[in-house]
Amino acid sequence: LAKTTQPISMDSYEGQEVNITCSHNNIATNDYITWYQQFPSQGPRFIIQGYKTKVTNEVASLFIPADRKSSTLSLPRVSLSDTAVYYCLVDRGTSYGKLTFGQGTILTVHP
Amino acid sequence: EAGVAQSPRYKIIEKRQSVAFWCNPISGHATLYWYQQILGQGPKLLIQFQNNGVVDDSQLPKDRFSAERLKGVDSTLKIQPAKLEDSAVYLCASNLAGVNYEQYFGPGTRLTVT
Numbered sequence: 001l002a003k004t005t006q007p008i009s010m011d012s013y014e015g016q017e018v019n020i021t022c023s024h025n026n027i028a029t030n031d032y033i034t035w036y037q038q039f040p041s042q043g044p045r046f047i048i049q050g051y052k053t054k055v056t057n058e059v060a061s062l063f064i065p066a067d068r069k070s071s072t073l074s075l076p077r078v079s080l081s082d083t084a085v086y087y088c089l090v091d092r093g094t095s096y097g098k099l100t101f102g103q104g105t106i107l108t109v110h111p
Numbered sequence: 112e113a114g115v116a117q118s119p120r121y122k123i124i125e126k127r128q129s130v131a132f133w134c135n136p137i138s139g140h141a142t143l144y145w146y147q148q149i150l151g152q153g154p155k156l157l158i159q160f161q162n163n164g165v166v167d168d169s170q171l172p173k174d175r176f177s178a179e180r181l182k183g184v185d186s187t188l189k190i191q192p193a194k195l196e197d198s199a200v201y202l203c204a205s206n207l208a209g210v211n212y213e214q215y216f217g218p219g220t221r222l223t224v225t
Contacts, residue, residue: 032212034212041218041219042216042218042219043115043154043202043204043216043217043218043219044154044202044214044216045216046212046213046214046215049212049213087153091211091212092211092212098156098159098167098211099156099211099212099214100156101152101153101154101155102153103151103152103153104153
């Protein structure tokens with residue numbers, strides 16, 4: 001199982017773009033990169049998933065370079081409500097994938 | 112659409128007592144998971160059900176933890192007897208068959224063992 005490394009914490013201010021980078025040097029050919037968000041006292045919530053290049057949805061963008069050894073979650077113009085823990089996961093991305101959560105990145109957005 | 116329901120939300124018990132948690136997944140979701148989340152850590156998978164069959168219980172401490180999903184809908188997770196290190200949030204999640212990467216989580220049950 002590919003191990004992921006991401007910063008323990010990050011600070012930002014309202015209105016800024018936030019980029020959280022995740023390292024996954026041992027990613028396998030079949031693996032996808034998935035990001036989850038968790039607010040205090042809530043369960044995690046799926047944000048985005050990608051395999052290569054760039055994926056964008058209404059919440060975030062995910063950038064994956066050609067070697068796929070890292071990925072960057074980009075949150076445009078964050079607000080206070082984006083304060084949460086963000087998890088980078090590497091999984092099969094298929095019917096039989098199993099999610100393995102690491103420690104995550106605590107993002108704190110300041111006014 | 113109703114989300115994943117869990118109860119109780121909070122539970123305090125003494126060590127060596129037993130406790131049970133209940134989960135009702137999103138309607139139509141065939142796959143159901145129980146996770147344990149210790150403070151400051153990410154969730155750890157305890158058990159995965161596909162309908163009413165167990166797919167993965169490799170990380171379930173079977174000497175004290177048990178889970179069932181009768182009729183392939185609701186599920187219960189039981190701890191007997193509880194230890195201090197079982198203090199954690201127990202999360203239930205579900206997803207549509209074939210979309211394991213996008214799981215829907217409930218609010219969790221916070222267990223404190225004293």
